[in-house]
Amino acid sequence: MDYKIIVKEGESGRIDSYIAGQVEISRSKIQTLIREGKVYLNGHCAIAKEKVEPEDIITFEYIEDTSLDVKATKMELDIVYEDDDIMVIDKPKGLVTHPAAGNFDSTLVNGLKAYTDSLSSIGGEFRPGIVHRLDKDTSGLLVVAKNDQAHVFLADQLQDKTCYRKYYAIVKGVIEHDEGEIDAPIGRDRKDRQKMAVVSDGKPAKTEFTVLNRFGDSTLLDVELKTGRTHQIRVHMKYIGHPVLNDPKYDPNHVFDDKGQYLHAYFLSFIHPRTRSRVTFESPMPSYMREYIERRTK
Numbered sequence: 141m142d143y144k145i146i147v148k149e150g151e152s153g154r155i156d157s158y159i160a161g162q163v164e165i166s167r168s169k170i171q172t173l174i175r176e177g178k179v180y181l182n183g184h185c186a187i188a189k190e191k192v193e194p195e196d197i198i199t200f201e202y203i204e205d206t207s208l209d210v211k212a213t214k215m216e217l218d219i220v221y222e223d224d225d226i227m228v229i230d231k232p233k234g235l236v237t238h239p240a241a242g243n244f245d246s247t248l249v250n251g252l253k254a255y256t257d258s259l260s261s262i263g264g265e266f267r268p269g270i271v272h273r274l275d276k277d278t279s280g281l282l283v284v285a286k287n288d289q290a291h292v293f294l295a296d297q298l299q300d301k302t303c304y305r306k307y308y309a310i311v312k313g314v315i316e317h318d319e320g321e322i323d324a325p326i327g328r329d330r331k332d333r334q335k336m337a338v339v340s341d342g343k344p345a346k347t348e349f350t351v352l353n354r355f356g357d358s359t360l361l362d363v364e365l366k367t368g369r370t371h372q373i374r375v376h377m378k379y380i381g382h383p384v385l386n387d388p389k390y391d392p393n394h395v396f397d398d399k400g401q402y403l404h405a406y407f408l409s410f411i412h413p414r415t416r417s418r419v420t421f422e423s424p425m426p427s428y429m430r431e432y433i434e435r436r437t438k
Contacts, residue, residue, distance in 0.1 A: 145198040155181060155190045155198065165202055168262045173200055177327060177343060177370060185327050185343040188299055210239050210265055213250035220281065220421055225290040225414050227269075228283050230423050233400060237273040237282070239266045252284060259284070260291035271295055272368060277400020280307070281408040281423050293413035298368055306407035307363045308425055309373060310432060311382040312394065315351055315359045322347045322376040326369040335389060336371045338379045345369045347376045355436040358385055374401060385432075399428055
């Protein structure tokens, strides 16, 4: 269903709270829609803590599917850390983070539901515990919230940019500069709704990178996310002419196997929701990336 809400005279407030007061959709689901870039305020992608004022126009699409039940599916989970509030998972390449069209039974969420009954409810039925996600073929670290208080605390850190995430990325071509910053807004690709792109009315997005090694026709990068937009690294690297190696979505004409993009979330650091101390986790570079580098450096 398509929604269009015009803020009335004398009304204002945070956009998520305001929408929840106007429609029969929970605030948590509205927050999810905002994080996914599906809510627009006056034509631009809304930000979670953005305020609305009289005559502002809010538009979004929401489809409630109550016919599907997310099943618990036993699977091997690489649990790096766990306590009463959080889990840190090292997700393998090829595993989808949460259920979506075409895959409702074999995602990380299905595995989490088989492992524990303690998952936050903020993400709704399809995303319990999921604070942030990794693309199917991006491997590496992500944090899972085991209760709503932890989820809110972690989500605020993502919003306030005090949760630090770093990736190893192998990209096409040789980047001459030793380091760089890409500051370009990201939104839905106007020609293909399944993809994201750098667009003038997108959400602010910033990516920093440092060159670790150069090969004959590719470059190994240490990439740090300063924001967390969908497909951010993949979109930004394509934007500067160095798409992530073997990316079937953003560089389909140069895919050489079915392993997907060469991207690994190796570093994750955040303030623990209970202890209020910073915790840091690292994941070693996966074999598919190490083998590529070894072949290029012989």
